[in-house]
Structures are given as C-alpha cells and as structure tokens.
Amino acid sequence: MLDTRPNYLPNRPGVGYKPQHFSDILDHPGTVAWLEIHAENYMGAGGRPLAQLRALAERFPISVHGVGLSIGGEGSLDDEHLARLKHLIGWLEPASFSEHLAWSTHGSHFLNDLLPLPYTEETLARICAHIDQVQETVGRQMLLENPSTYLAFAESQIPEAEFLTEISTRTGCGLLFDVNNVFISATNQKTDPYSYIDAFPLDRVQELHLGGHDEDHDEHGAPLLIDSHGREVVDAVWKMYEYTIAKGGPKPSLIEWDTDVPDWPVLEAEAARAQSILQQVLV
Structure with a gap:
C-alpha cells in the first residue's frame, strides 16, 4: 500500500551531501538543516559511504534524489534498479524521495545525461504509468522535478507547468x-520565468532546488545557459526564489553544488543566504 503521508523535510535550507564535507557537517552545520543524496551513489552493499550515510541520518533528515530511473524513457523501467532503490529507501526511511522529468536510457544503453521530452498525451500517459510503478514499488509518494531545457519540441502540445x-x-x-x-x-x-512561476501549481510543491549554471553562447551568439551545478547561485535566481516562496510559502530549499565542489564554508554560506530569505518571508 502506498504511504501517502507528506514528506517531512523542514522548511529550512539543505545541501547536497559530498563525502569531503562529512566532518564539517557534523561539527559545524550552521544553517544547514537537512541533506540530499543521489540514490545511485548508495545502492552498494556496504563500506564507508553507507557507514557515513547512516551516521548522518541519525542527525539530519535525508532527501533521496534519483538520477537514473529514466522516468520518461520509452521502454520499461529497470526492475533491478527499482529493487535497489526500494532497498535503499526501505532501510534509510528518507524524509523525501524525488526524480526528474527526463529520460536517460535507450534499449540497454544508459546515457549520462537527463534528456528532455515532448509534452504530448502519449508521453504523459507513459510517464504516469512509470510513476505509478515507482510509487507502488517503493511504497511511498515520490516528487517529480521540472527540467532544465535548451530547445523546445515542435510536437509538444501541452505547456510544461500544465x-x-x-x-x-x-x-x-x-x-x-x-x-x-x-x-x-x-x-x-526566451520566455518569461515569472509567468512560468505564476502558472506552476506551487501548492503541490514539497521541495525547492537552487543551483549554479554556466554561461555560453549558441551559434547565433545568443545566451545559452548550461545546468552545471558548479558554482554559486546567481542573483537573478535568488530573486526568483524570493518571488516563489512569497507566492507559494516557505519550502525545504536545497543548494545543489555537484561539480567544482567548494570548501564547506562557501557551501554553508549559500545555505545561510537561503535561510535569510526564508526568514524574511516568514516575518
């Protein structure tokens, strides 16, 4: 039976956990109130990673973020991957579990990227069937994340928020x-991000993510942003974050920094900035 209890991350900042920060997190967590892990990094049978995760789980709520289910893939979900995910969620009992609106598999091949989908009735039905399977297998509600995209599909029939x-x-x-x-x-x-926020069902949102991106240009010289998670959050995204929580209320808010990972004080400072904005909204 599906556990429909709401997730219970606190409405405070969290960070993506990196092993080099293990001691700092335990000794000097600062404003960081919860941690996120990528599920696929903890599907092994033991060793230091799982020992550290068990120690952290005694102190902090943990969010499990999957990157390999390929929810939008044309084929069936990988039963072995699902079984490993079920085992991880079973013993860890995380405060939250999420995946991406994306696909990353083709036949027996796994592509090391999160690829976008056309928004059609066909893909809608397939994604819903996959989510039903995941939730039934792990026995709890999952969260689905909106993607970063670089191009739009001509065959898309449904706006992303809808x-x-x-x-x-x-x-x-x-x-x-x-x-x-x-x-x-x-x-x-070249669309309006605030119109997207206004159209999004924020009442169904249980977690917010913030991260950095790289800037490039396309072949015509137009700005092209890449979702790298390799630097600090830019001011424009902070302003959108403030608008989002002012409109939809405070939410558990994650700082994602997965490449070129900084020393702990830099990452904790990003969490402190999120906490400052959360406090302003709560006043």
Whole structure:
C-alpha cells in the first residue's frame, strides 16, 4: 500500500551531501538543516559511504534524489534498479524521495545525461504509468522535478507547468520545483520565468532546488545557459526564489553544488543566504 503521508523535510535550507564535507557537517552545520543524496551513489552493499550515510541520518533528515530511473524513457523501467532503490529507501526511511522529468536510457544503453521530452498525451500517459510503478514499488509518494531545457519540441502540445500539474493529478505524486532550471529554460527559450512561476501549481510543491549554471553562447551568439551545478547561485535566481516562496510559502530549499565542489564554508554560506530569505518571508 502506498504511504501517502507528506514528506517531512523542514522548511529550512539543505545541501547536497559530498563525502569531503562529512566532518564539517557534523561539527559545524550552521544553517544547514537537512541533506540530499543521489540514490545511485548508495545502492552498494556496504563500506564507508553507507557507514557515513547512516551516521548522518541519525542527525539530519535525508532527501533521496534519483538520477537514473529514466522516468520518461520509452521502454520499461529497470526492475533491478527499482529493487535497489526500494532497498535503499526501505532501510534509510528518507524524509523525501524525488526524480526528474527526463529520460536517460535507450534499449540497454544508459546515457549520462537527463534528456528532455515532448509534452504530448502519449508521453504523459507513459510517464504516469512509470510513476505509478515507482510509487507502488517503493511504497511511498515520490516528487517529480521540472527540467532544465535548451530547445523546445515542435510536437509538444501541452505547456510544461500544465503537463506537470496533470502528472501530479493522475498519479498523486508531489512536485519538486527547481528555480534555477526555470531560469535556464526561460533564458534559453526566451520566455518569461515569472509567468512560468505564476502558472506552476506551487501548492503541490514539497521541495525547492537552487543551483549554479554556466554561461555560453549558441551559434547565433545568443545566451545559452548550461545546468552545471558548479558554482554559486546567481542573483537573478535568488530573486526568483524570493518571488516563489512569497507566492507559494516557505519550502525545504536545497543548494545543489555537484561539480567544482567548494570548501564547506562557501557551501554553508549559500545555505545561510537561503535561510535569510526564508526568514524574511516568514516575518
């Protein structure tokens, strides 16, 4: 039976856990109130990674963020991957579990990227069936994250915010709102990010993500943003974050920094900035 209890991350900042920060997190967590892990890094049978995770789970709520299910893939979900995920969630009992609105598999091949989808009735039905399977297997609600995109599909028939709303309605899944992804997609496709926020069902959002991106240019010289998670959050994304929580209320808010990972004080300072904005909204 599906556990429909809401996730219970605190409405405070969290960070993506990196092993080099293990001692700092335990000794000097600062404003960091919870941690996120990538599920695929903890599907082994033991060793230091799992020992450290067990120690952290005694002190902090943990969010499990999957990157390998390929929810939007044309083929069936990988039963072995699902079984490993179920085992991890079973013993860890995380405060939250999420995945991406994306695909990353083709036949027996796994592509090391999170690729976008056309928003059609066909893909909607397939994604909902996959989410139903995941939630039934792990026995709990999952959250689905809005993607960062670089191009739009000509065959898309449904606006992204409406597409995610319908997925949530059909499956009962919650939503994870990545503010940086909205900024990236809006910049690359020359749309208004605030209109996207206004159209998004923020009442279904249980977690927010913030991260950095790289700047490039396309062949025509237009700005092209890449979702790298390799630097600090830019001011424009902070402003969108403030707008989002002012409109939808405070939410657990994650700082993602996965490449060129900084020393702990730099990462904790990003969390402190999120906490400052959260406090302003709560006043």
